[in-house]
Amino acid sequence: MNPHHATAAELGRGLKSRQYSSVEVARWFLDRIHETHGALNAFVTVTAERALADARRADAMIARGEGGPLTGVPVAHKDIFCTDGILTSCGSRMLANFIAPYDATVVERLTAAGMVLLGKTNMDEFAMGSSNETSHYGPVRNPWDGSKVPGGSSGGSAAAVAARLAPVATGTDTGGSIRQPAALTGLTGLKPTYGRVSRYGMVAFASSLDQAGVLAQSAEDAALVLGAMAGFDPRDSTSVDAPVPDYAAALGRPVKGLRIGIIREFFGEGLDAGTGAAVHAALDGFRAMGAELVDVSLPNLPLSVPTYYVVAPAECSSNLSRYDGVRFGHRCRDPRDLMDLYRRTRGEGFGAEVKRRIMTGTYVLSAGYYDAYYLKAQKVRSLINDDFRRAFSQVDVLMGPTTPTPAFDLGAKTGDPITMYLNDIYTIGANLAGLPAISAPCGLVDGLPVGLQIIGPHFSEERLLGAAHAWQRDTDWHRRLPPLYA
Numbered sequence: 001m002n003p004h005h006a007t008a009a010e011l012g013r014g015l016k017s018r019q020y021s022s023v024e025v026a027r028w029f030l031d032r033i034h035e036t037h038g039a040l041n042a043f044v045t046v047t048a049e050r051a052l053a054d055a056r057r058a059d060a061m062i063a064r065g066e067g068g069p070l071t072g073v074p075v076a077h078k079d080i081f082c083t084d085g086i087l088t089s090c091g092s093r094m095l096a097n098f099i100a101p102y103d104a105t106v107v108e109r110l111t112a113a114g115m116v117l118l119g120k121t122n123m124d125e126f127a128m129g130s131s132n133e134t135s136h137y138g139p140v141r142n143p144w145d146g147s148k149v150p151g152g153s154s155g156g157s158a159a160a161v162a163a164r165l166a167p168v169a170t171g172t173d174t175g176g177s178i179r180q181p182a183a184l185t186g187l188t189g190l191k192p193t194y195g196r197v198s199r200y201g202m203v204a205f206a207s208s209l210d211q212a213g214v215l216a217q218s219a220e221d222a223a224l225v226l227g228a229m230a231g232f233d234p235r236d237s238t239s240v241d242a243p244v245p246d247y248a249a250a251l252g253r254p255v256k257g258l259r260i261g262i263i264r265e266f267f268g269e270g271l272d273a274g275t276g277a278a279v280h281a282a283l284d285g286f287r288a289m290g291a292e293l294v295d296v297s298l299p300n301l302p303l304s305v306p307t308y309y310v311v312a313p314a315e316c317s318s319n320l321s322r323y324d325g326v327r328f329g330h331r332c333r334d335p336r337d338l339m340d341l342y343r344r345t346r347g348e349g350f351g352a353e354v355k356r357r358i359m360t361g362t363y364v365l366s367a368g369y370y371d372a373y374y375l376k377a378q379k380v381r382s383l384i385n386d387d388f389r390r391a392f393s394q395v396d397v398l399m400g401p402t403t404p405t406p407a408f409d410l411g412a413k414t415g416d417p418i419t420m421y422l423n424d425i426y427t428i429g430a431n432l433a434g435l436p437a438i439s440a441p442c443g444l445v446d447g448l449p450v451g452l453q454i455i456g457p458h459f460s461e462e463r464l465l466g467a468a469h470a471w472q473r474d475t476d477w478h479r480r481l482p483p484l485y486a
Contacts (some may be wrong), residue, residue: 012071072115086120201234385433
């Protein structure tokens with residue numbers, strides 16, 4: 001079997017049994033990246049020398065009988081995670097010359113697990129976007145159809161795994177930026193509970209919403225990677241000090257008796273008919289496995305998009321004020337004075353979408369508007385949280401579509417920010433409430449993937465992964481490859 005046909009878990013087992021070496025696997029994926037980079041634009045940086053060095057170390061560990069299930073397995077990191085000695089650009093001209101001096105905790109822990117770094121993946125600038133079209137390095141293309149978007153902001157990671165340029169990749173999810181691209185490219189995408197995975201070394205967009213996670217082929221792969229990256233980190237004040245379960249060991253639990261809440265607000269106007277049909281078919285599949293389906297209403301959930309687009313820009317306005325041309329990153333040439341340095345550096349370094357959100361955030365935080373916008377948005381956020389809390393008093397998990405439609409054409413929505421923002425209408429609620437959520441592939445519509453979203457209470461990742469894994473034992477949607485990359 002060619003290595004790219006295997007899941008990360010299968011590769012780990014094959015490496016342990018010496019079916020192939022980690023160096024052979026790394027070279028295989030590096031060759032695939034080289035062959036396809038121009039078509040997809042999924043990578044910002046390819047770390048070939050680092051990958052082969054990591055692979056040699058992994059092979060030595062395996063030869064000594066050491067290591068775990070991910071030792072020797074390649075990984076790609078979204079270019080928002082600091083990586084010691086490697087470009088960390090966040091898809092922005094502002095950081096196009098920034099070489100990180102340390103590793104993010106996520107990078108550090110996956111390296112400690114023996115994973116092999118293939119490179120850094122393209123992304124929407126500073127994670128602001130739903131289509132991976134705002135990157136300084138140009139748009140990423142969807143492997144299923146090169147004229148379509150892969151979703152964003154973790155579009156490079158999604159395209160890389162979907163095209164099997166990497167068996168697994170990291171991502172970040174502020175309003176759906178793991179789950180949405182996972183749905184549009186036929187992957188399993190997991191956003192953990194806020195605080196479950198350290199944000200240390202992950203460049204901040206909206207600090208109360210950002211969460212690191214994983215894009216993978218299967219729930220089993222996601223369970224293994226989450227197990228390696230999760231856990232308390234004293235360097236991150238938002239990290240939760242709670243034990244990390246053995247997510248992979250819990251995958252075999254049956255779903256019989258699982259109470260599934262069907263979110264009424266997700267099945268109304270705006271949902272593509274084919275997407276809705278695929279999701280309903282998946283729900284019927286869970287019923288056939290013995291789960292109980294319960295109609296659930298979250299009446300304040302439709303307010304999640306306007307709430308998010310007040311809270312997130314406000315936080316981004318604050319976080320991105322550090323990019324001033326003084327300490328690191330882009331600096332304009334020959335500034336006349338300090339004010340000219342600030343103005344031209346930020347004007348040249350940031351793209352249009354980032355500027356739009358900074359301006360919006362600065363406005364809603366300004367004197368006279370804070371109470372009218374930001375404070376009100378935080379109150380609505382509490383109402384959305386209460387809706388989820390009431391729902392989970394009745395059911396174990398919530399299910400619905402991940403996105404309203406399959407992947408759309410490149411350029412189709414770049415001129416209309418509001419239409420673009422509505423792509424996140426089903427995913428934002430989980431971020432506002434800090435809940436874990438997963439998207440799993442559940443069908444194809446006109447040859448393009450569709451995702452089923454599963455949302456759970458805080459720290460219920462085991463339950464979500466178990467439900468997704470049960471679905472994937474009965475179906476092969478997660479095994480489907482884009483025809484050009486099979």
